[in-house]
Amino acid sequence: EIVLTQSPATLSLSPGERATLSCRASQSVSANYLAWFQQKPGQAPRLLIYDASSRATDIPDRFSASGSGTDFTLTISRLEPEDFAGYYCQQYANSPYTFGQGTKLEIK
Amino acid sequence: EVQLVQSGAEVKKPGESLKISCKGDGSTLTHYWIAWVRQTPEKGLEWLGMIYPADSDTRYRPSFRGQITMSADKSINTAYLQWSSLKASDSAIYYCARPRVTGRLDAFDLWGQGTRVIVST
Numbered sequence: 001e002i003v004l005t006q007s008p009a010t011l012s013l014s015p016g017e018r019a020t021l022s023c024r025a026s027q028s029v030s031a032n033y034l035a036w037f038q039q040k041p042g043q044a045p046r047l048l049i050y051d052a053s054s055r056a057t058d059i060p061d062r063f064s065a066s067g068s069g070t071d072f073t074l075t076i077s078r079l080e081p082e083d084f085a086g087y088y089c090q091q092y093a094n095s096p097y098t099f100g101q102g103t104k105l106e107i108k
Numbered sequence: 109e110v111q112l113v114q115s116g117a118e119v120k121k122p123g124e125s126l127k128i129s130c131k132g133d134g135s136t137l138t139h140y141w142i143a144w145v146r147q148t149p150e151k152g153l154e155w156l157g158m159i160y161p162a163d164s165d166t167r168y169r170p171s172f173r174g175q176i177t178m179s180a181d182k183s184i185n186t187a188y189l190q191w192s193s194l195k196a197s198d199s200a201i202y203y204c205a206r207p208r209v210t211g212r213l214d215a216f217d218l219w220g221q222g223t224r225v226i227v228s229t
Contacts, residue, residue, distance in 0.1 A: 044221060
């Protein structure tokens with residue numbers, strides 16, 4: 001089973017700042033089959049990024065992602081108030097398709 | 109608008125059975141691998157398994173095999189998750205999710221609204 005470790009657990013920033021979130025895999029994620037999700041309280045996860053770096057439909061371009069193998073990064077270039085939420089990475093390369101434990105992005 | 113509509117919240121006692129549903133509205137589920145994901149404060153998001161409604165091929169996460177049953181009725185565009193004997197540890201929010209593309213697992217771009225299951229005496 002691929003274990004995904006996200007860091008930091010909590011990130012405190014102000015609107016307008018840049019956020020960098022990390023997701024590290026215990027083994028290489030083949031074909032870079034890694035996704036990033038945003039989740040707000042009381043809502044289902046929302047797909048932001050698939051295949052490690054491709055933005056999903058209707059996702060603003062302030063969200064970008066990169067990485068390959070075992071190290072992946074989600075960047076939010078300039079934080080908007082609505083960006084403060086939970087963020088999860090997930091690999092869909094190898095069953096079981098595991099999630100990271102999440103990063104909570106909170107307002108400083 | 110394409111959406112997945114899940115059945116409502118449930119409160120059950122340990123040992124009871126339960127079947128929750130996920131209906132495709134505006135889009136057929138038949139040729140997508142429909143996944144079930146649960147969320148708890150302790151373990152976060154966990155992929156439980158998936159079903160391909162076209163032929164009911166089912167894949168379970170090993171730790172959940174024998175604990176849950178996934179099924180689907182393609183005639184009514186609905187997938188199901190069921191338990192024969194609930195435990196308190198089954199308390200969670202359960203989501204169904206559909207990948208971006210048909211025929212294989214991919215990133216989940218369509219999610220149900222979630223079904224909260226509470227198992228308590």
